[in-house]
Amino acid sequence: MSRRFTLAEAQSLIPDVDRLMREAVPLKTEYQEAERAIQSLHERVMLMGGMLVDRELALAGKARRDAAAARLRDLIERIQEFGCVVKDLDTGLVDFPTLFRGTEVYLCWKLGETAIAFWHGVEEGFRGRKAIDQDFRDHHRGDRAQ
Numbered sequence: 001m002s003r004r005f006t007l008a009e010a011q012s013l014i015p016d017v018d019r020l021m022r023e024a025v026p027l028k029t030e031y032q033e034a035e036r037a038i039q040s041l042h043e044r045v046m047l048m049g050g051m052l053v054d055r056e057l058a059l060a061g062k063a064r065r066d067a068a069a070a071r072l073r074d075l076i077e078r079i080q081e082f083g084c085v086v087k088d089l090d091t092g093l094v095d096f097p098t099l100f101r102g103t104e105v106y107l108c109w110k111l112g113e114t115a116i117a118f119w120h121g122v123e124e125g126f127r128g129r130k131a132i133d134q135d136f137r138d139h140h141r142g143d144r145a146q
Helices: 007-047 055-081 134-139
Strands: 085-088 093-100 103-110 118-121
Antiparallel strands (some): 085 093
């Protein structure tokens, strides 16, 4: 069972999650660019039936990709250690499990938002986001809430 948050508990993590996601989002792009460069070199070698490869350049590209992947993995793990669910690295989307009227749902936060203002069902995803209203505030709970 994953951790379940109250709105206040999840909100208290936003500064840390925001900082980590601000680093992770561009790292994903860096990883993808390095991977594309490696694939492009590989395709050129295959199309030309072999060619003289700049070994230093190829190794530097792989090192760049691997470093970005390792750092990205570390950042995602750090966010998940809080109990959050990283949903989308392109937009910086993070969910926080909670219970609403006895059903597991997610408090939903996106990079750039100053506060958690939405929730959605586990199967609904981002498109199913609903504004947090008083009914939700009154009937959701985390692990320690009574």
